[in-house]
Amino acid sequence: MRITVAVGDDHPVVRAGLVHLLMASQVVDVVAEVDDGARLLDAIRATRPQVALSDFRMPGLDGAALALAVAEEKLPTRVIVLSAYAEPAIVFRCLENGAAGFLSKDADRDTLIAAIRTVAAGADVLPPELVGDVLDQIRQRRTAPAAVTLSPREREILVAAAAGRSAPEIARAMHLSTSTVKTYLRRLYEKLGVGSRGAAIAEAMRLGLLR
Structure with a gap:
């Protein structure tokens, strides 16, 4: 049985290439493709895919905000955030908000398909080269003040x-x-x-x- 996936990326060429790659894998059925984070959330609500691939930087909702919304609504979809910018703080925020995985946009097809399989099976995905940096972020957050004061x-x-x-x-x-x-x-x-x-x-x- 194929894995159902919704795809969100605001760059048409990138989105089309990603959809083509996924459909050609014979592993994935793309049930929705959108150009906006808010529309991706609507698509997840409507189609209930097993996995959502979300670009981190999108209008409407970015990848971290999307993951948080999916978690808060207790939707069955698991979110993988894709980004060209694998900054540790961004990765940590996505995972903290409930994302099941984070991948660089430079990931090859086999890595992406393997990540979708892993996440659909209930496990989480994080590139090995990012693990150390994310652990550093966790340690920093534990020692940082919990309260945020705004002027x-x-x-x-x-x-x-x-x-x-x-x-x-x-x-x-x-x-x-x-x-x-x-x-x-x-x-x-x-x-x-x-x-x-x-x-x-x-x-x-x-x-x-x-x-």
């Missing part, structure tokens, strides 16, 4: 970002420069230990900083 301005910008406003829109509303808003956003990412807006919003919700 009133940081909280205001976080709320605006969660409402979907762009940096220029936030800047105009708050009478700040766009570069100042981007600086605040970078500080928020650092405080929350994430690498993107979607992950920051997901982590802020988890910590009770957003309601």
